[in-house]
Amino acid sequence: MTATPPITSATSSATVFSLRTQYPEGLIGVPAAPVRLTWRVRSEMPSDAQTAYEIQAAETPDFAPVLASSGVVPSSSALAVPAPATPTGSRQVRYYRVRIATDDGWTAWSPTTVIEIGFTAASDWTAVAVGIPSEVGGASPLVRTEFDIASPVKRARLYTTSLGLGDFALNGAPVSRDLLAPGWTSYDDRLLVTTTDVTDALVVGTNVLGAELADGWYRGRLGWEGRDAIYGANLAALAQLEIELDDGSTQVVASNRDWRGSFGAVTASGIYDGTDIDQTRAQDGWSTAGFDASAWSGMEEFALDRGILDLPLTTGVREVATFPMEKVGPVFDAGQNVAGWVRLVVTGKRGDVVTVRHAEVLEPDGSLHTKSLRTARASDVYTLAADGETTLEPRFTFHGFRYADVVSTASVVSATAVAISSATSPRGSFESSDAVLNRLHRNVQWSQRDNFVSVPTDCPQRDERLGWTGDAQAFAMTASTLFDTESFWRSWLKDLELDQATDGGVASVVPNMLGEAAFEIEGQPQEIMGRAGWADAATIVPWSVYESTGSTEVLSQQLGSMRRWIGYLEARRVDGGLLPTDEFQYGDWLDPDAPGARPWEAKVSSHFVSNAFFAHSARILSRAERLVGDAANATRYADLGNEIAALTWTAYGEQARTTQSGCAIALEFEIAPGDQRAALGEELAALVRRSSGRIETGFLGTPLVLHALSKSGHLAEAYQMLLCRDVPSWLYQVEMGATTVWERWDALRPDGSIHPGDMDTGAGMLSFNHYAYGAVIDWVYRTLAGIAPTVDAPGYERAVVAPRPVAGVEFARASIETGFGRLSIDWKIADGDFVAELVVPFGVTAHVSLPVTDASVVSVGGSGDGSGVSGDLTAVRGDASAVTGDASAVPGDLTLTHGTYALRVTHPLVVAHSS
Numbered sequence: 001m002t003a004t005p006p007i008t009s010a011t012s013s014a015t016v017f018s019l020r021t022q023y024p025e026g027l028i029g030v031p032a033a034p035v036r037l038t039w040r041v042r043s044e045m046p047s048d049a050q051t052a053y054e055i056q057a058a059e060t061p062d063f064a065p066v067l068a069s070s071g072v073v074p075s076s077s078a079l080a081v082p083a084p085a086t087p088t089g090s091r092q093v094r095y096y097r098v099r100i101a102t103d104d105g106w107t108a109w110s111p112t113t114v115i116e117i118g119f120t121a122a123s124d125w126t127a128v129a130v131g132i133p134s135e136v137g138g139a140s141p142l143v144r145t146e147f148d149i150a151s152p153v154k155r156a157r158l159y160t161t162s163l164g165l166g167d168f169a170l171n172g173a174p175v176s177r178d179l180l181a182p183g184w185t186s187y188d189d190r191l192l193v194t195t196t197d198v199t200d201a202l203v204v205g206t207n208v209l210g211a212e213l214a215d216g217w218y219r220g221r222l223g224w225e226g227r228d229a230i231y232g233a234n235l236a237a238l239a240q241l242e243i244e245l246d247d248g249s250t251q252v253v254a255s256n257r258d259w260r261g262s263f264g265a266v267t268a269s270g271i272y273d274g275t276d277i278d279q280t281r282a283q284d285g286w287s288t289a290g291f292d293a294s295a296w297s298g299m300e301e302f303a304l305d306r307g308i309l310d311l312p313l314t315t316g317v318r319e320v321a322t323f324p325m326e327k328v329g330p331v332f333d334a335g336q337n338v339a340g341w342v343r344l345v346v347t348g349k350r351g352d353v354v355t356v357r358h359a360e361v362l363e364p365d366g367s368l369h370t371k372s373l374r375t376a377r378a379s380d381v382y383t384l385a386a387d388g389e390t391t392l393e394p395r396f397t398f399h400g401f402r403y404a405d406v407v408s409t410a411s412v413v414s415a416t417a418v419a420i421s422s423a424t425s426p427r428g429s430f431e432s433s434d435a436v437l438n439r440l441h442r443n444v445q446w447s448q449r450d451n452f453v454s455v456p457t458d459c460p461q462r463d464e465r466l467g468w469t470g471d472a473q474a475f476a477m478t479a480s481t482l483f484d485t486e487s488f489w490r491s492w493l494k495d496l497e498l499d500q501a502t503d504g505g506v507a508s509v510v511p512n513m514l515g516e517a518a519f520e521i522e523g524q525p526q527e528i529m530g531r532a533g534w535a536d537a538a539t540i541v542p543w544s545v546y547e548s549t550g551s552t553e554v555l556s557q558q559l560g561s562m563r564r565w566i567g568y569l570e571a572r573r574v575d576g577g578l579l580p581t582d583e584f585q586y587g588d589w590l591d592p593d594a595p596g597a598r599p600w601e602a603k604v605s606s607h608f609v610s611n612a613f614f615a616h617s618a619r620i621l622s623r624a625e626r627l628v629g630d631a632a633n634a635t636r637y638a639d640l641g642n643e644i645a646a647l648t649w650t651a652y653g654e655q656a657r658t659t660q661s662g663c664a665i666a667l668e669f670e671i672a673p674g675d676q677r678a679a680l681g682e683e684l685a686a687l688v689r690r691s692s693g694r695i696e697t698g699f700l701g702t703p704l705v706l707h708a709l710s711k712s713g714h715l716a717e718a719y720q721m722l723l724c725r726d727v728p729s730w731l732y733q734v735e736m737g738a739t740t741v742w743e744r745w746d747a748l749r750p751d752g753s754i755h756p757g758d759m760d761t762g763a764g765m766l767s768f769n770h771y772a773y774g775a776v777i778d779w780v781y782r783t784l785a786g787i788a789p790t791v792d793a794p795g796y797e798r799a800v801v802a803p804r805p806v807a808g809v810e811f812a813r814a815s816i817e818t819g820f821g822r823l824s825i826d827w828k829i830a831d832g833d834f835v836a837e838l839v840v841p842f843g844v845t846a847h848v849s850l851p852v853t854d855a856s857v858v859s860v861g862g863s864g865d866g867s868g869v870s871g872d873l874t875a876v877r878g879d880a881s882a883v884t885g886d887a888s889a890v891p892g893d894l895t896l897t898h899g900t901y902a903l904r905v906t907h908p909l910v911v912a913h914s915s
Helices: 435-451 469-482 486-498 537-549 553-571 606-628 631-656 660-668 674-690 702-711 715-722 730-735 772-785
Strands: 014-020 036-043 052-058 093-102 113-116 141-149 153-163 165-170 194-197 205-214 236-245 250-254 260-263 266-270 274-278 318-324 326-328 331-348 353-359 379-383 388-392 399-407 411-421 428-432 798-801 811-818 821-830 833-840 845-848 858-862 894-896 899-905
Touching: 014 093, 036 093, 141 236, 141 250, 153 165, 153 205, 165 236, 205 236, 205 266, 318 331, 331 353, 331 435, 399 411, 411 435, 428 435, 428 772, 435 469, 435 730, 435 772, 469 486, 469 537, 469 702, 469 772, 486 537, 486 553, 537 553, 537 606, 553 606, 553 631, 606 631, 606 660, 631 660, 660 674, 660 702, 674 702, 674 715, 702 715, 702 772, 715 772, 772 811, 833 845, 858 894
Parallel strands: 274 379, 798 845
Antiparallel strands: 014 036, 052 093, 093 113, 141 205, 141 260, 153 194, 153 236, 165 205, 236 250, 266 274, 318 411, 326 331, 331 388, 331 399, 331 411, 353 379, 353 399, 428 811, 811 821, 821 833, 833 899, 845 894, 858 899
C-alpha cells in the first residue's frame, strides 16, 4: 500500500456516496453494541483504490463538535468497519461519517448515518405490563390511556412490547409499519422492545395511546400437538412514551393500572385458525380523544421479567406485495402462493356473515384443497356492521395460500392477496433466456419471502410454521444471496443459542416449543435435540452469513454457541470415535426414494450423514476460531474435524459412494481423502447419468449435489440435473404450475393428483411452500450466471466471476447488492461468441475465469484507461478440461477492479448436456 496522502489533499475523482450501520435503515432503539460501518464509493478513475479511511462520530448531525475520530487508518476495508465512540447507554445517539483516501487524495465526507440506542437497563422502565383478563383463543383486549400535552413537542420516543401480539395506536393511527409485533422469539428468555419516533403523531391538547392485544405465538395454539399458552396465560401491554417539549420540560406516559380496558370487534384470533371479526362490536374511535371509556374496566398488572427485554437487531414483518385476485369458478386466484391474507371489499347488509377460506392448491373439481392444512382452520370470518360497501381485512394472523373462496350472501366487489414477510430488501436478481428457469428463481424468492415471517419457518399454511433448523441451514447461503438477511439471521441465531440445552444440544426448531413427545415413530417418542443437519445450523448458518456479507460480527456473536454444539458432539462419541448408531436421525430427509410415510429412511446412511456433519461443523468452528477466537482452539477443532472425517470415510465410505447424497456430502464436506475425490466425482456423475438427471437427494444432499458435480469437473451432469423436467426435479414443479417450492418433489403427481402426505408418525405432511430445495439457486448464481463470493475475502470483496454457459440458454444476467455496491454480469451467446458486460463496484476485486476452449481468444474492453485490468488481454488460451464450475483459477484468468467491462470469448466452452 502506498503512502497515505496528506489530509489537505483532495481528490475530485472519488466520492463516498453511501454509509450504513449493521442495522436496517430506519431501525432505532438498537442495542448498545459496537457499531460497524459499511460504505460505498464511486470513482471515475479505474486505477483509484482506497488506501486509508477516517471515521468521525458526533452527538449531533452537524458534527459540532466531533465527539471522536478513528484517526487516519491505513486500510482498504469498507465492510463492517468498527466505528469509534461506541454508544454505551440508553437513549444515546451517534452520528457517523467517513472519508477515504486514494493515491489522488482524500474524498469529501460521506453522507451521515445515525444510530440510536434503546433501553439498556431494567431501571429505564417506569411502565408495568397491564391488561385485562381474557380467554385463550378468545376476544382481543383493548387497552388505552388519555394524556394532555401543554406545549409543542420537540422530540418523542415510544418504547413498546407485549405479552402476545400488540398493535399500538396513537391518536387513532398505527405507530409502526411492523405487523405481528413484537414477533416470535424465545419468549421465556427474550422479548423484543420496539422504539418508535412519534414526534409528529402528538398534538398539543389531549392525546390517546392504546393497544389491541392477541394470542399470537405467545399464547395461541402452536404445533401439531395442539398446545397453547406455551409461554404464558395472560396478554399484556408494556408502553413508555417519553416526550421532550419545546419549553424544555419532559413528560413520561407509562402503562400502569390507571389505564382502561375493554374488548372490541376481534372476537377470536389465532396464527393457524384465522380471525373472527364482528364489526357490530367495534368501539369506533377507541384510540382517539373524546371517546367515552367510562364503562371500561381497570387494569391488572401482570408479571413481566424486565431482564428478558431485548433490543432488536432487525425490523419486523412488513407488507411486501399485493396481487389482485381473479375469480376462477367458485374460488379467487392470486396467481402466486403467498403468506398473508385477503383484503376483501364486499357489498352487504348489517349482520351478513362473510367467511374467507384459504388454500394453496385446488382439488380436481376446482374446490379448495384443505386436507394438507391439517387442523389449521385457515379462515377469516366477518360479521358486517353496516349496509353498503365494506373493506374486510383480518388481524393477528396470516395464511399460506394462492386460492380463497368466499361464503356469504354479501357480494364481493374485489379481492386482493396481501403478502407479508421479514425479507423486505431484495439483494440478488437473475434472469435468463429460459422462462422455466426464471420461474424457478421467482419461486425460490417467494418461498423465502413466505417463510421468513418473523422466524425462518418450514411452511406458512398448516398447523406447524416452525423455525426448523434443518431447513434453515440448507437454505442459509441462498437466503443471503436473494435478500439482505444478515440482521434477520443474527436475531434468529440469538434464539438458537438461548434454546440450546445445557449440554449444548441444538433444537430442531427455533424458537423451541416442541414437547418431549412431539416426534413419535410407532408410538415411541424420538429424541430430536442435537440431530445432524438440523442442529448444525449452529455452525453452518453463521458461516454462510459471514461468507455472503463479509462481516465477522455474526461469528463473534455465535462463537460460544458453536463451541457448545461441538462440545455436545464430542461428548457423544462412542468406541471407535464416531457418534452412536442407536439413535434417531432425520437423515437425508425426504429422499424421493424413501417410503412416502417414512421420509427419514433415505438411501444414504444416516450415520454417515451425522458424522460427516460433525466433521464439517468442527472445521467451520476451526475457521471461526481463527477469525474471532483462539488460535489453539482453531488447531484443535481442525484436527478434530480431520479425525472425524477419516473415521467416517473408513466406516461408511463404500456405502456413501453408492448414492447421490453420499457422494455429494463426501465431496463438499471433504470427507473423502484427496486421492479418491476425482474417482468419487466420476461416480457421482455416473449416478446422475443413470437417473437421467432426476434428483435422488433429500433435504441434506440437495443443496450440495450440483456444487459437488461442478467442482469435480462434471458440469454436463450438473446441468442435466438442473434442467431436468421429469419427476423428481426442480423444473418439474415449475411445469406443474408451482409458484413456490414444494416440500415433496412430487406434491403434485404427473397425473395432477395430490400426494396424500401420510406419515407413519400419524400426521400428514404436504406443503406447497417450503424453501429447502430452493437452495439450488445459490449454484445458479455462482455457476450459470457466474458471480460468487470467496471465503478468503468474503462479502464479494474478492469475487469470482466464472460464468459457465450451457446449451439451450442463450443469455443470463444476474446481480448482487454487495456492501460495496452492485456487482453484475449480463452475458449472451452472440454469433457463436460469448459476450458479457461485467460491472464491478469500487472496492471489489473480480477474479474472472471465462468459458474458454483451446481455440478461444479473449478480448476485454473497459471503462477508463484500462489500468483496472490485469492479466493477458490479447490471447488468453485455456484448457477446457480445467474449466469447471468452481472458483479455482485456470490459465488465462483476469483480475479486474472497479469499472464496466465488455468481455468477449471466441469459440467459448458451452456445456452440452443430456435432457
